[in-house]
Amino acid sequence: MLAQQTTDLLHRLKLPAMAEALDEQRRQPDVVSLDFEDRLALLLEREHVARENRRLTRLLQLARLRHSASIEDV
Numbered sequence: 001m002l003a004q005q006t007t008d009l010l011h012r013l014k015l016p017a018m019a020e021a022l023d024e025q026r027r028q029p030d031v032v033s034l035d036f037e038d039r040l041a042l043l044l045e046r047e048h049v050a051r052e053n054r055r056l057t058r059l060l061q062l063a064r065l066r067h068s069a070s071i072e073d074v
Contacts, residue, residue: 017050018043 003026010019021043025031031039 015047018047021046 007019007023010016010022025039025042031042034042
């Protein structure tokens, strides 16, 4: 029950990527063997990357670029 409460609290704190990463960590036996600090670092990194991706997506939408290009296209 504590696991579900923790996940719910992460969602209420607006940390959805961290909640998802925690659920994934619970399902992976190799991650469970990591130290607390290592697991926490993985959770924080996931949340940071998710927020950065949302920020970049928002900025690209606001930029209203005429062409969607990628490095591979150049």
